[in-house]
Amino acid sequence: xxxxxxxxPAFYYLFFSGEREQQQRFFKELxxxxxxxxxxxxxxxxxxxSLTLPRASLDHAQAALGVTGMVLGLVLTKYAKxxxxxxxxxxxxxxxIAFSFRVLMLGTxxxxxxxxxxxxxITLTTAPxxxxxxxxxxxxxxxxxxxxxxxxxxxxxxxxxxWPVLAVTISVIIGLALNIYFLVLRIHNYRAQRDLATMAxxxxxxxxxxxxxxxxxxxxxxxxxxxxxYFLMIDIDDFKQINDVYGHDVGDEVLKKxxxxxxxxxxxxxxxxxxxxxxxxxxxxxxxxxxxxAAQLVDSVEAAFVPERKVSVSIGMAELIKExxxxxxxxxADESLYQAKKSGKNRYVLNAA
Numbered sequence: 001x002x003x004x005x006x007x008x009p010a011f012y013y014l015f016f017s018g019e020r021e022q023q024q025r026f027f028k029e030l031x032x033x034x035x036x037x038x039x040x041x042x043x044x045x046x047x048x049x050s051l052t053l054p055r056a057s058l059d060h061a062q063a064a065l066g067v068t069g070m071v072l073g074l075v076l077t078k079y080a081k082x083x084x085x086x087x088x089x090x091x092x093x094x095x096x097i098a099f100s101f102r103v104l105m106l107g108t109x110x111x112x113x114x115x116x117x118x119x120x121x122i123t124l125t126t127a128p129x130x131x132x133x134x135x136x137x138x139x140x141x142x143x144x145x146x147x148x149x150x151x152x153x154x155x156x157x158x159x160x161x162x163w164p165v166l167a168v169t170i171s172v173i174i175g176l177a178l179n180i181y182f183l184v185l186r187i188h189n190y191r192a193q194r195d196l197a198t199m200a201x202x203x204x205x206x207x208x209x210x211x212x213x214x215x216x217x218x219x220x221x222x223x224x225x226x227x228x229x230y231f232l233m234i235d236i237d238d239f240k241q242i243n244d245v246y247g248h249d250v251g252d253e254v255l256k257k258x259x260x261x262x263x264x265x266x267x268x269x270x271x272x273x274x275x276x277x278x279x280x281x282x283x284x285x286x287x288x289x290x291x292x293x294a295a296q297l298v299d300s301v302e303a304a305f306v307p308e309r310k311v312s313v314s315i316g317m318a319e320l321i322k323e324x325x326x327x328x329x330x331x332x333a334d335e336s337l338y339q340a341k342k343s344g345k346n347r348y349v350l351n352a353a
Contacts, residue, residue: 014134017313023083025190028132034077034086034129041097041125042070048104058107066103069096083131090129098122098146105147110293114150116164117145120171127178131186136179140172203273205252206259213242214272215326218282219271222322229320230290230350232281233333234262235346237312239277246309254311261300265293282320286352290317296349302346312346319351 073093130136201213245250305311316337336351
């Protein structure tokens with residue numbers, strides 16, 4: 001399958017499958033729709049077959065083959081685990097639906113009469129199944145070929161011989177428009193949900209985890225961490241003065257720059273912005289390593305602003321206690337932060353209690 005990274009925008013929609021997360025979201029949306037549409041197609045054929053009289057003219061072997069193919073495609077769709085599997089199983093089902101209706105059509109007195117209504121019904125109904133324009137276009141053309149082989153176009157050599165071809169062309173264009181509409185709608189819906197999730201869990205200014213996401217991650221680490229963990233509460237020294245002297249735009253740049261330093265040094269350790277000028281890190285490791293990390297963080301922040309202006313941070317540290325609520329470690333880290341501020345700022349203090 002192709003992705004947006006390897007194709008131009010035109011080919012991206014032509015052979016669309018999306019990134020991994022997007023494929024999973026599309027699979028969940030298309031799975032039920034595909035099963036419902038393919039079940040409807042099988043049910044329509046069975047009802048039509050039950051109403052077809054006389055049946056002596058039908059090729060029962062081909063009818064049995066068609067039913068087997070439809071059922072097989074439906075079963076494959078039901079147990080599909082990926083978007084690609086739905087495309088494959090959907091293709092199998094739709095082509096066997098077209099083949100099965102052709103069997104019924106050939107048992108009538110005027111098979112050519114049924115080509116247009118059956119082709120339009122099948123191609124338009126199955127438009128939502130395929131997430132790539134090329135996939136739908138290929139399947140719809142195959143449907144018309146299966147239904148029309150040897151029966152279409154009709155009225156050859158007469159003045160109205162082009163009308164059936166025009167009807168097929170228009171139906172393909174309409175089906176293609178529907179397919180593109182559903183595809184674009186799903187893409188926009190996915191992007192909107194992704195943006196909402198980002199807004200809900202990411203800090204809009206710095207891009208770090210917001211307080212909600214950080215708290216959820218910290219509580220998860222309390223339950224699962226197999227090594228000692230330390231809560232680091234980080235506060236920018238004299239941040240109000242920075243805003244008052246240089247303006248809030250400079251203050252925002254300071255926040256973003258410090259966030260970049262924290263994010264880079266933290267690596268895989270959980271970090272986030274608690275709000276205002278406060279940040280936090282959950283450091284997984286022994287006490288000496290956590291202290292060394294805090295010292296490096298203090299030095300790196302100060303060095304990041306030289307020679308522009310003097311900016312520093314103070315850090316309060318406390319061990320993350322698994323048996324206690326997160327608020328307990330939060331309060332102890334806050335007490336350490338107060339001691340760091342009181343002792344002259346631009347330093348870290350570990351709560352030893």
